[in-house]
Amino acid sequence: MKTLLSIVSVLAFSASAAIAADASANWGTLCASCHGKDGAGHTKAGKRLEVKDLTAADYQKTFSDADAFNSLKNGFKAADGTEKMKSFAEKLSDDDIKALVAYVRAMGK
Numbered sequence: 001m002k003t004l005l006s007i008v009s010v011l012a013f014s015a016s017a018a019i020a021a022d023a024s025a026n027w028g029t030l031c032a033s034c035h036g037k038d039g040a041g042h043t044k045a046g047k048r049l050e051v052k053d054l055t056a057a058d059y060q061k062t063f064s065d066a067d068a069f070n071s072l073k074n075g076f077k078a079a080d081g082t083e084k085m086k087s088f089a090e091k092l093s094d095d096d097i098k099a100l101v102a103y104v105r106a107m108g109k
């Protein structure tokens with residue numbers, strides 16, 4: 001029984017490690033160009049589009065996990081209708097998006 005339990009926990013651990021690795025790789029290829037490697041948004045495109053600092057706890061409070069998921073799935077538009085962030089629905093699965101939302105949350109801590 002003990003052996004079985006440890007196998008299960010090893011599997012669970014490697015699954016979550018794989019998710020974290022995917023989110024970090026996706027962040028680097030799809031998100032960092034605007035939001036920056038660290039999420040603070042100090043990039044050329046980030047400044048032009050006026051991204052907010054994702055490492056700031058106050059900014060993180062302005063959107064729920066569901067808001068973030070929705071923005072990544074369907075795109076994010078400013079109040080005047082200009083597109084700020086395009087939809088990632090074709091590039092990322094729902095699970096990829098969820099993992100990225102968790103990844104972004106970890107930046108605000």
Ligand code: HEC
Pocket residue numbers: 026027030031032033034035045049050051052062063067068071072076084085086088100101104
């Ligand atoms: C083309 C530049 C660009 C790229 C690429 C980009 N973003 Fe964004 N992102 C923005 C802008 C601009 C905003 C909106 C800032 C504002 O005005 O509130 C935003 C907002 C967000 C928000 C807040 C959403 C909300 O509902 O308030 C999250 C979370 C986020 N981005 C995560 C990501 C992730 C994860 C990726 C990669 C899959 C990504 N972004 C790629 C520009 C970008």
